[in-house]
Amino acid sequence: MVYGRGMRIDKWLWFARLAKSRGAAQEICESRHLRLDGRVIERSCILVRPGSVISFPHDDKVVAVRVEALAERRGPYAEARLLYTSLLPDTESAVQAAA
Numbered sequence: 362m363v364y365g366r367g368m369r370i371d372k373w374l375w376f377a378r379l380a381k382s383r384g385a386a387q388e389i390c391e392s393r394h395l396r397l398d399g400r401v402i403e404r405s406c407i408l409v410r411p412g413s414v415i416s417f418p419h420d421d422k423v424v425a426v427r428v429e430a431l432a433e434r435r436g437p438y439a440e441a442r443l444l445y446t447s448l449l450p451d452t453e454s455a456v457q458a459a460a
Contacts, residue, residue, distance in 0.1 A: 430443065
């Protein structure tokens with residue numbers, strides 16, 4: 362059961378510019394490489410909410426972020442960057458490459 366407001370994880374990944382397209386975000390979710398709060402995610406319909414931790418491999422790096430907010434739209438990078446906090450020092454370069 363999800364408490365509070367939530368958003369589909371594929372939509373959030375796209376809005377946060379961690380995936381180039383919504384389809385790419387769905388592929389990340391269904392690859393079984395994405396983790397939400399330590400759980401392996403198999404479906405893109407799982408809800409994410411502020412405070413959740415998301416991690417997944419991107420190229421040869423690992424992206425690990427904490428969700429800070431949910432978005433209403435896919436805005437510019439500067440706006441999307443406010444939706445999460447990077448948890449690993451090399452996450453920022455991997456995120457810019459994904460966007």
